[in-house]
Amino acid sequence: MINKWSYIEEQHCSSTFILARQHPAWTAVNSICQSAGRGRFNRSWIGEEGGLWVSYNVPIDESLPLPWGQMPLLAGVALMRALAPYKIEGLRLRWPNDIMVGHDKLAGILVERPNASVVSIGIGVNISNDTVRLYGKMSNHPTRLSAHITPCPSVHEFRHLLAEAISSCYEEFSQGGMSALAGELEAAWDGERPIVAICDDARHCGFFAGVDENGSPKLRLADGRFKIVNGIEVNRLKELI
Secondary structure: OOOOOEEEEEEEEOOHHHHHOOOOOOEEEEEEEEEEEEOHHHOEEEEOOOOEEEEEEEEOOOOOOOOHHHHHHHHHHHHHHHHHHHOOOOEEEEOOOEEEEOOEEEEEEEEEEEEOOEEEEEEEEOOOOOOHHHOOOOOOOEOOHHHOOOOOOOHHHHHHHHHHHHHHHHHHHHHHHHHHHHHHHHHHOOOOEEEEEEEOOOEEEEEEEEEOOOOOEEEEOOOOOEEEOOHHHEEEEEEOO
């Protein structure tokens, strides 16, 4: 079942997260411009007109089969699902919260829990905004949806497509946990890549081989063994090629 969303749009805000905290589940709050968006570890996210800067509120409770910390993975699958019809070459998910086209960043995800009953899924997607101005301000070159598909959906069109994808992923997750999305999630990584997982007191090198049941990165080591690196301890996962 696809849940009915309520949509709220602002002209300008500091962060859609702040606005979303005032609203119940199944509310999507977006802003045409966002001045103080943030990513993981409070890294800044620049949100200019032409992109989708939105927070989707979904319900959460103790009856769900897995904890709310799985929501970033659910959101990643939903974004990939919403983008799948466009058949963008090189589209992939990068742990834990980036949508990439090759080595260029198309979208980012951040999840917070403003209260006991709601999770807010914050998503920023470069659609037709000026990404040239972002060069040098991000660790990866940015890209935008309009550079890869023609015609390109409008911000509002993609906001609705993504809402439907989040709803369907949420229903599947609620009924079967992350195992219900495991196939799509595995395909979204687009194969193994050499990486280094950078933690406060260690660096772990290997080939990224997916995630464990808690969403932590799984590395294939040179000797063929697998190592799980606690995702909470990973400050950055850097791709080596």
